[in-house]
Amino acid sequence: MKNKITFGSFEAICITITLITTQLFLNLPRSMMEAAWTAGWLLTVYITVLALILFLVIERLYRPFEGKDLLDLGEYIAGNTGRIIVGLIFIFFFLYINPVILREFCENIKIIALPESPLSFVMLFFITCMIIAAYAGLESIVRFSAIIVPLIAGGYIIIITGALRYCDVSRITPWLGNGPYEIFIKGMPRISVFVGIILVYFLYPFIRKKSLFKTVGYRSIILSGIFFFTGVLVFALVYQYPTGTENFLPIYQLSRLVDYGRFFQRVESMFVIIWVASALLHLSINLFLIPYVFKKTFKLKYYKPLILPFAIIVYALAFFPENLTSTIELEKHFRNFAWLVTFLLPIILLSIAGFVKPVEKKGAGKSE
Amino acid sequence: MRNFLKSLLLFKEPNKAEKFILKENKQDTETKTGAKDDSHGESKNSETFLNKILGSKQDDKKKEETPEESKQESKIDKKLSKNLAYMKKVYSIPVNGDIILREFDIMVKDRAIPAFILFYDGMTDREIINNYILTPLMLLSNLDIKDDPKSIIHYIKNHLLPQNQLKEARKYVDVIDEINFGGCGIFIDGLDRAFAADVKGWEHRGVERPNSEQVLRGPQEGFTEVIRINTALVRKILKDENLIVEDIIVGKRSKTPCSMLYIKDITNKSLVEEMRRRLKNIKVDYMIDSGELEQLLEESSFSLIPQLMATERPDIVAAHIADGKIGVVVHGSPFVLLAPVTLADLLQSPEDAYVRLPYAHLLRFIRFLGILLSLLLPGLFIAITNFHQEMIPTDLVFAIEASREQVPFPSLIELLLMEVMFELIREAGIRIPGPIGPTLGIIGALILGQAAVEASIVSPILIIIVAVTGIGSFAVPNFALGLSFRVLRFGYIFLGAMAGFLGITAGLFIQGILFVNSKSFGVPITVPTGPKTSASASSNKLIRLPIWKQERRADYLNTINENKQPKVSRKWINYNQNEGKDENEK
Numbered sequence: 016m017k018n019k020i021t022f023g024s025f026e027a028i029c030i031t032i033t034l035i036t037t038q039l040f041l042n043l044p045r046s047m048m049e050a051a052w053t054a055g056w057l058l059t060v061y062i063t064v065l066a067l068i069l070f071l072v073i074e075r076l077y078r079p080f081e082g083k084d085l086l087d088l089g090e091y092i093a094g095n096t097g098r099i100i101v102g103l104i105f106i107f108f109f110l111y112i113n114p115v116i117l118r119e120f121c122e123n124i125k126i127i128a129l130p131e132s133p134l135s136f137v138m139l140f141f142i143t144c145m146i147i148a149a150y151a152g153l154e155s156i157v158r159f160s161a162i163i164v165p166l167i168a169g170g171y172i173i174i175i176t177g178a179l180r181y182c183d184v185s186r187i188t189p190w191l192g193n194g195p196y197e198i199f200i201k202g203m204p205r206i207s208v209f210v211g212i213i214l215v216y217f218l219y220p221f222i223r224k225k226s227l228f229k230t231v232g233y234r235s236i237i238l239s240g241i242f243f244f245t246g247v248l249v250f251a252l253v254y255q256y257p258t259g260t261e262n263f264l265p266i267y268q269l270s271r272l273v274d275y276g277r278f279f280q281r282v283e284s285m286f287v288i289i290w291v292a293s294a295l296l297h298l299s300i301n302l303f304l305i306p307y308v309f310k311k312t313f314k315l316k317y318y319k320p321l322i323l324p325f326a327i328i329v330y331a332l333a334f335f336p337e338n339l340t341s342t343i344e345l346e347k348h349f350r351n352f353a354w355l356v357t358f359l360l361p362i363i364l365l366s367i368a369g370f371v372k373p374v375e376k377k378g379a380g381k382s383e
Numbered sequence: 384m385r386n387f388l389k390s391l392l393l394f395k396e397p398n399k400a401e402k403f404i405l406k407e408n409k410q411d412t413e414t415k416t417g418a419k420d421d422s423h424g425e426s427k428n429s430e431t432f433l434n435k436i437l438g439s440k441q442d443d444k445k446k447e448e449t450p451e452e453s454k455q456e457s458k459i460d461k462k463l464s465k466n467l468a469y470m471k472k473v474y475s476i477p478v479n480g481d482i483i484l485r486e487f488d489i490m491v492k493d494r495a496i497p498a499f500i501l502f503y504d505g506m507t508d509r510e511i512i513n514n515y516i517l518t519p520l521m522l523l524s525n526l527d528i529k530d531d532p533k534s535i536i537h538y539i540k541n542h543l544l545p546q547n548q549l550k551e552a553r554k555y556v557d558v559i560d561e562i563n564f565g566g567c568g569i570f571i572d573g574l575d576r577a578f579a580a581d582v583k584g585w586e587h588r589g590v591e592r593p594n595s596e597q598v599l600r601g602p603q604e605g606f607t608e609v610i611r612i613n614t615a616l617v618r619k620i621l622k623d624e625n626l627i628v629e630d631i632i633v634g635k636r637s638k639t640p641c642s643m644l645y646i647k648d649i650t651n652k653s654l655v656e657e658m659r660r661r662l663k664n665i666k667v668d669y670m671i672d673s674g675e676l677e678q679l680l681e682e683s684s685f686s687l688i689p690q691l692m693a694t695e696r697p698d699i700v701a702a703h704i705a706d707g708k709i710g711v712v713v714h715g716s717p718f719v720l721l722a723p724v725t726l727a728d729l730l731q732s733p734e735d736a737y738v739r740l741p742y743a744h745l746l747r748f749i750r751f752l753g754i755l756l757s758l759l760l761p762g763l764f765i766a767i768t769n770f771h772q773e774m775i776p777t778d779l780v781f782a783i784e785a786s787r788e789q790v791p792f793p794s795l796i797e798l799l800l801m802e803v804m805f806e807l808i809r810e811a812g813i814r815i816p817g818p819i820g821p822t823l824g825i826i827g828a829l830i831l832g833q834a835a836v837e838a839s840i841v842s843p844i845l846i847i848i849v850a851v852t853g854i855g856s857f858a859v860p861n862f863a864l865g866l867s868f869r870v871l872r873f874g875y876i877f878l879g880a881m882a883g884f885l886g887i888t889a890g891l892f893i894q895g896i897l898f899v900n901s902k903s904f905g906v907p908i909t910v911p912t913g914p915k916t917s918a919s920a921s922s923n924k925l926i927r928l929p930i931w932k933q934e935r936r937a938d939y940l941n942t943i944n945e946n947k948q949p950k951v952s953r954k955w956i957n958y959n960q961n962e963g964k965d966e967n968e969k
Contacts, residue, residue, distance in 0.1 A: 156896070284773065
């Protein structure tokens with residue numbers, strides 16, 4: 016094979032896009048509409064540009080530390096303590112978001128397709144798939160994503176094009192929504208939608224060519240930005256501002272509009288397949304990262320024995336919120352602060368690492 | 384039971400054994416340090432590890448075989464009586480009925496030298512033994528020989544045995560092996576060696592049409608049960624002196640001859656070494672068919688996807704070998720194994736290459752559709768009727784409901800009933816003796832189907848579903864993969880019945896992860912889609928490129944010579960002769 020790296024850029028981009036854009040199938044278009052009213056699409060463009068700029072900064076700072084992930088950086092700065100602190104932050108981060116997303120997806124699937132099945136039963140399907148995927152390992156998940164992400168993207172395009180004939184440009188006026196201040200200043204923390212880019216930092220040791228780190232990061236952000244933009248824009252064009260904020264599962268609502276002639280009128284159930292596939296990929300990679308980071312944080316030998324315990328913890332935590340609304344609230348809290356971990360933490364770590372000398376030369380630089 | 388539960392719940396140190404990874408060729412590995420997959424930097428370790436294994440195995444072998452060593456090592460005696468007694472003991476003469484021992488005298492220079500020959504009746508050609516062994520030795524030995532023979536052995540070998548394959552053996556075991564495989568052992572008094580002549584002549588099937596892989600366009604020859612005929616069938620297509628046929632014997636009792644086929648200057652060396660290592664390290668009592676060898680060679684016995692491809696067609700084997708794969712021919716089996724194999728290979732029919740491009744794509748997409756239907760249709764039907772009724776157009780719902788009105792079973796039971804019945808008919812159809820077998824099976828299915836509908840046991844729409852699924856399953860070109868989909872279909876029925884599309888998607892996800900995770904001789908099964916390899920490798924995979932565009936060999940095979948044909952393979956297309964020449968020719 017020509018590619019000597021563990022993953023090609025295509026695979027890495029596919030999995031990163033999954034991790035970023037899955038929330039599009041949850042309630043991203045609605046929350047964008049809530050934040051910027053009719054100008055949600057503008058907000059997505061703004062945060063995409065912002066994410067690109069921040070990534071540019073991070074990528075520049077990363078250059079001297081080629082092939083290291085954030086845990087290695089923590090160790091580089093403050094030895095074992097640094098590594099453990101950074102590791103714990105990430106473990107908490109993943110353990111918070113994974114159950115929330117799991118719960119949201121299960122609730123949604125229950126509402127869309129399985130209204131009579133108990134939540135625990137629906138969740139069992141998800142958690143089983145997640146465990147199997149985590150056992151199969153990062154390599155399998157990433158490879159599989161290279162196969163199904165193009166299919167998911169194809170399905171998404173079908174939904175968007177199917178809904179195009181209901182679009183009306185007048186629905187996104189006034190063009191600036193609730194005003195430039197709300198969009199450009201208050202909308203800044205919305206950059207958290209790109210929280211999935213965090214995966215790139217962990218994939219770095221697996222992506223062995225320096226230049227590919229850059230490509231993967233930029234392309235993932237740009238492609239995800241395009242998906243966000245189209246989704247939010249078409250949603251706003253079809254459902255005008257006040258109505259749109261009341262809609263549950265925006266993209267699902269769009270898919271309900273899709274019909275192909277008299278015979279195929281209610282094909283939205285077919286899109287459940289896309290939903291579930293993207294959710295499973297997202298959740299699997301998330302579940303995989305928890306034991307993986309844990310193992311790396313505490314320098315354990317194996318991570319596989321940790322998968323089952325962490326899966327059970329995630330499964331149990333997913334039952335904590337009372338209902339879908341409180342789950343969505345939890346996700347909102349997460350989105351308000353997630354950018355601190357995704358963008359600020361790497362910048363801080365990299366800036367400090369640029370000044371200090373490594374604490375333990377032997378430990379640093381080692382990566383899986 | 385307790386141990387099983389323990390092993391399931393408690394943590395066990397993973398096996399340290401290195402998995403085989405298809406490495407780049409040696410020159411490349413030396414210059415570039417990073418290896419593919421997650422084993423970078425371990426190639427050296429694995430080599431030493433491999434050596435250790437091989438070393439220890441060899442030691443074991445030595446230790447194991449010490450008791451038998453005397454038998455293996457004992458040399459042929461000068462006295463014929465001793466040899467005779469030894470061979471009689473070895474072949475249990477006269478208890479053994481089909482071994483023939485014939486004693487006679489050779490007349491050399493007015494001197495009678497006692498001798499005997501030994502061969503299996505039925506495995507050898509009588510005419511050859513009579514005319515070219517016994518006649519020269521018994522009658523022609525008296526002819527006047529012009530040059531004075533230096534020794535009897537020289538005289539007999541050079542003048543009296545007109546055989547093209549004559550082996551001279553000093554050990555009993557060498558002669559015995561030859562006799563066991565249709566040879567004729569010749570022992571002569573006063574000589575400390577024996578001759579083994581190749582006189583194979585057993586009954587065998589001729590070259591016929593392949594039974595399980597028929598095509599309309601393309602060669603109509605299939606492999607037979609004889610190893611040399613099979614290797615010759617491949618060599619007949621690939622007339623290349625670099626095509627190596629390496630013989631390895633497997634099985635302690637059956638001593639089944641196997642041949643590894645590869646092209647020396649194309650196939651990756653580490654792949655050849657790995658195949659050789661695996662074949663040489665199989666310790667079984669007997670091995671009859673390549674189906675058994677396949678199970679002994681594969682890495683994971685529980686994987687649902689075949690890791691080696693079995694084919695009856697010499698043209699498929701030749702094409703794959705020319706692409707850089709390895710074929711394994713087993714004596715006694717009309718199926719030849721190919722490795723490494725990918726999912727795309729298993730989904731291809733040889734006709735895809737033989738018919739023109741537009742038709743090939745039509746055939747291929749129809750086949751994919753058939754495969755998808757055979758895998759998912761029953762599951763989707765159950766999922767839609769039980770969970771997503773809104774998807775069915777109103778008129779169709781009425782039609783389905785009207786036809787189901789009389790049926791007392793839930794749709795899952797109904798479907799399972801028919802699927803099991805169909806599998807039963809299919810299985811029994813193969814076993815029914817005589818040529819009417821398959822026909823009877825289909826007639827049985829029709830009558831059973833119609834009768835079942837009339838008796839209101841199943842609904843007619845379900846018969847259609849089961850029939851379409853059945854037809855789709857026959858479209859799978861590879862028998863082993865077809866079996867795998869037949870098993871998985873039941874999984875999808877249950878998943879669809881449990882959770883509708885969610886269940887089916889979960890099933891597809893797990894199947895995908897497991898497929899992506901499985902490897903055949905170090906090559907991921909799902910290559911070139913996941914992991915994605917360069918575009919040239921995907922030529923002739925999911926979407927076929929024109930035959931003149933297939934310039935390079937598959938990337939994932941890491942072949943020694945990557946180029947298959949020059950950039951311009953249809954030279955006639957250029958009017959200017961110089962333009963058509965590629966770099967090598969200039």
